[in-house]
Amino acid sequence: MRVRYQQEKVVEPNATWASDFEAAPKREDGVETTTLSGMEVRPLYTSGDLSTRPEEVPGQYPYTRGIHPGGYRSRLWTMRQFSGFATAEQTNNRYKYLLASGQTGLSVAFDMPTLMGQDSDAPTSRGEIGHCGVAIDSLADMETLFAGIPLGTVSTSMTINSPAAVLLCMYLAVAEKQGVPFTKVNGTLQNDILKEFIAQKEYIFPPEPSMRLVVDSIEYCAKEVPRWNTVSISGYHIREAGSTAAQELAFTLADGFAYVDACIERGLAVDDFVPRLSFFFDAHIDFFEEIAKFRAARRIWARRMREKYGARDERSWKLRFHTQTAGVSLTAQQPELNVARTAVEALAAVLGGTQSLHTNAMDEVLALPTDKAARIALRTQQMIAYETGVANTVDPLGGSYFIENLTDRMEEEAEAYFERIDSFGGVIPAIEAGFMQREIADSAFRHQQELEQKRRVVVGVNEFLSDEDEELEILRIPLSLEQEQVERLREVRRTRDSASVSRTLEQVREAASSPGKNLMPHILDAVRARCTEGEIMGAMVDVFGLYTEKAII
């Protein structure tokens, strides 16, 4: 489905502009005038740069200008700040603080051992507990995490991948305890295993069983938890690993197509599950490039869903996404400047029409955010929403010669990548051949070289340095916390019924060995029996094995 847009020749309508520009002084700082991703940017764009295409309207196919006719006039984006640290209890307090401050949805960050399916008392968890998120070992911790928070009304996003099914079952078990029917449970699970193989590397099982588990969760939720967004197909991590904007766009959408293919193969009807797939993108610092990327994403997804997959439900055509401002753009030097960077990036996400947004705190380069930094990050979104006026009209940059031209080019680059991925035989063969990983490693290295040659500037890092660097107060996780968490875990192990534990784990193992079975109900049973995350994951590792990547440098 290669796309090439008809463009009229680049015309300078005012013939004297060209010679005026020639004669005008040029900057001599040696800084690149291409986008951060290396796309060409001319000094001027005019009506001649618009392609010949029927005018697009928000809320109408192919949704380039937005999936809703009224945009933010109907409803503002969800201000969803990702957070979690240390213990379930401390995180619970932070959630209540954020909800009271006006945050409209919860987002859970888990610690490394939890992300990697390990219990807090595993030897590999030493030194890692609670640092980059909250430690969750069993249902008991999950209950503490959401104590006093009504899961029937608050929507929660959980950022977890390989063990996602387990954590989702824990969440459902908490809702069950609160008396909330599954049909009312609302939220998102990241659950995007393909990008783990490509970029974030939090994989556990090999690709095949990993995909099976994802499809199991999609199938289960389509029937039992219809308001749940089953996968947040992510580009953020791909971008943070060093990809260009076009690569982020292409690899993410390609992953999306792969999930759709896998579910169709399972026998699910397209319109039964596609409406619950969502996306997660990065908002980096090159302002216009990001906006073009978001618009191109909507257009590409809509066309594919309708024309290739034959989806008939409009909701299947509409790409919904969450955005996070780029962690990788934050600096440790003169960190207060990160507030400004985040604001610019957030603005790009809003002008790109994001459905929900997380803004980084200024001290996140070094550690988890303090209360103050977290508050400023949230206030930044509120300032944009209520003070700047950008939410008053839908897709305000639509029609801009530059933006429309850039959107078209973004789309073309993505399509070129789709072809290359297809030539490998699809996403998984491409991953195993190391294709995406190589592209990412190459552009990461290129970027670093540009920085060192000062062809790109990062204020405070390679230019405009400052001697007086303020000492930032950093949130520290005391090591004593590890012991506390391990104690809590031991208590759970002591007080539960070991017969149910062995029985339910055996059932998980059995279901895992039977490709026709859906693992979700069995994992749910194990969760209810107070099996730990490590035990449930361990039972699946017994069947699926572990994955070792082939490193592409």
Place this chain on the structure above:
Amino acid sequence: MVEQRDPSVRHLLESLGGTVRPARVVGLTGAPGTGKSTLADSLVALLRSRDQAVAVIAVDPNSPFTGGAILGDRIRMQRHALDPKVYIRSMGARGHMGGLSVATREAIRLMGAFGFDWVLLETVGVGQSELEVAAIADTTLVVLTPGQGDGVQMIKAGIMEIADVFVVNKADLPGAQKTVQEVRSMLSMAALLPPRSAGKAGDGAKTWRPPIVTAIALKGEGTREVMDAVEKHQQFQKSSGEAGQRAEARLKDEAADLVGEWARAEARRLLDTEPALSSRLLRDRVPYAAAEEILTRQGRELVPEAARSRDP
């Protein structure tokens, strides 16, 4: 020590010399992406299950410009990470002729001395490296995957001649059978040519026909069959006397390479330190006279000091 080309390694190796049973060397070669490291990992696991001690030498190319290298093959063998009877060593192929071969042979000898039963020698399979591996290994595996380009790939200079065993890896991919067929037909064409086992005085009946084994290294499938083929080949070499012939040929190669390495190093040193020699060279503008002078001048010692024989 061996990699540093420290000449005194000679004395170490001589003292260990004939008292040790040498390790059996299996070479793995093939184009990048065919799964050699994964196969090596599988073979290590199998050999370990038989309580054999295994060393793996994984060779990656050095950059010809900077001399640096990124050596990443260990990663595929994580599960053997803390096993004391598995030794994994990455080596950069320093890019010049002979350097890799001598250093690697010395390393292999040392490994035999330290009690390793097997050495797996894995190379990237670009340029000349296949031939270098085959010259060193007792048994050479050539690893292919389905759909790996066309038949032209396979006729790549020397591949057919050096393979003792063909492994078609990733055999679960489409086209696996076709690849097996292609190799088979190549082999039957090659069979019409004089046998590769040289020096056998025309004994055509006793030639080794390289078997074609399919495998899915990622799943550990086919590993046993590969090992069986290797052991059959080793048996054949022993009984046909080929083992002895190859060993002889190898030692000769190695001696010649060593002469080259020592002479080259000394020549370099002399050219830098004897003004008479270098000015002659500059006058001539061609190297012949200078080279002849270096090699033939009486009393000239071309063996590096630390390597000289200690016999009186």
Place this chain on the structure above:
Amino acid sequence: MASRAPVRPLRIVMAKVGLDGHDRGVKVVARALRDAGYEVVYTGLRQTPEMVVDAALQEDAQVIGLSLHSGAHMTLFPAVVEELRKRDATDIVVFGGGIIPDEDIAELKQLGVAELFTPGTPLQDIVEWLRRRFPDSQPASDA
């Protein structure tokens, strides 16, 4: 320029210790070190201190470079140094990079980590540091 007898380039084992999988930095550094003429043995993700030291010994490396972004550096970096001590290999130099707050640097150095490179450090700085530290290990020149 006098031609030298081939000298072995410096061997550096680069590893990510702990569970964290952010490998952009370690890969970029690995490439830069290769371009500077060093031999880099990349041991990949999820290495334990024992695995890293084992690899360094097998590979006869003179340097170990550790990368960590998950906040566990105060446990894992010193653990590597300790493991080197146990294996009587304290001549191997350890440096680290990743998310490391300034205030931790002094303590890590006291515990035996030779140098730490925080976010934003130019690659050249790392290369220069290695060159100063190991002036005799010139990149391999062809003989």
